Amino acid sequence: MQSSAIQPAPSSVRKWLARRDWPLIVRRLSVVTAAVLFLVHVMGALVTDSGSQAGCADSWPLCKGQFIPSHFVVSTLIEFNHRAAVAIVTVLLISLIVGVLALWRNRLEIKILAPLMFIFLIGQALLGALAVMYPTSAVILAFHFGVSSLSVASVFVTALFIHGFDRWDRLRDRARTGGFRWLVWGITIYTYIVIYLGAYVLHTNSALACTSWPFCDARRPVPPLSVEPAVINMTHRVAAFILVLLVVGMLLWARRIRRARPDFYWSSVVALVLILAQALEGVAVVFARASVWAEVMHSAFVALFFSVMCFMVLQSLARPASVRNAPPARGRSRAKPAPRPSRGTAAALGNH
Secondary structure (H helix, E strand, C coil), X not given: CCCCCCCCCCHHHHHHHHHCCHHHHHHHHHHHHHHHHHHHHHHHHHHHHCCCCCCCCCCCCCECCECCCCCCCHHHHHHHHHHHHHHHHHHHHHHHHHHHHHHHCCCHHHHHHHHHHHHHHXXXXXXXXXXXXXXXXXXXXXXXXXXXXXXXXXXXXHHHHHHCCCCCCHHHHCCCCCHHHHHHHHHHHHHHHHHHHHHHHHHCCCCCCCCCCCCCCCCCCCCCCCCHHHHHHHHHHHHHHHHHHHHHHHHHHHHHCCXXXXXXXXXXXHHHHHHHHHHHHHHHHHHCCXXXXXXXXXXXXXXXXXXXXXXXXXXXXXXXXXXXXXXXCCCCCCCCXXXXXXXXXXXXXXXC
């Protein structure tokens, strides 16, 4: 019997596909995916902060053993909506991965970002399942939040990258960043550690171990080492304060090289705004007695801040030689050539 061959798509379909502006479609998809994934991240924080992890019992991926539970309480509604949103963002994220690989697989950055988006998606799902089966494990819950932050950052950076061709992407060809690059990398890694500390504070129920701010207690600024929840809380506070100082220093340095690298300067401005907002929400958590919405916003701001830092990490890397001298994309204006840095700027950038 003759095997049936795969029939080619009708000419009308091929013409319709050819007329689509696929780069524009994928860029818009990246914005939608980043926004929905951030919403899912916030919903995940709401699940944890409201104590709704058991809203679907110990059933996963079904909820109470059903595709749609027959009976809803508040915790079930919160957890079920989060799982439904995860299913939607999974479809969006896989579509984005396919799109960027189809259009820009020749870029080294896409070859790295696309697998990372998939890995973090799978890791987040597996840790979410473990969090359902082992809801009392603070370590698993903290890891889940950390991987969720990485997932948001990977999509955020991908969206900015594919929107920045012949704009901020070309700024990476300019003067070398020297020590500033290492500062950006150091702050980003340190931020991830602070994220885990904050998640560990939440999941060990240490958020209200210190009832005052900035010190733990008005009568006892430094808690004794025997009071473990208070020590965990104050460790996070000190680490967060150091992070704010580092971001202020980064902005001051970026201001010196603003003419040559405006991308670093404006990213640093946004980073400072976000880290200050996150710090204020941390204060609100204390004085609002661990209000659910204060804790959710605290988590949201730190995810955005970490995403900005990851974007700065990408901008600190030189573009691959294969694209460094490539002509601008059709319909895009070529970025202005880099101005000759002044002596002070050159020293700040670390040129040799």
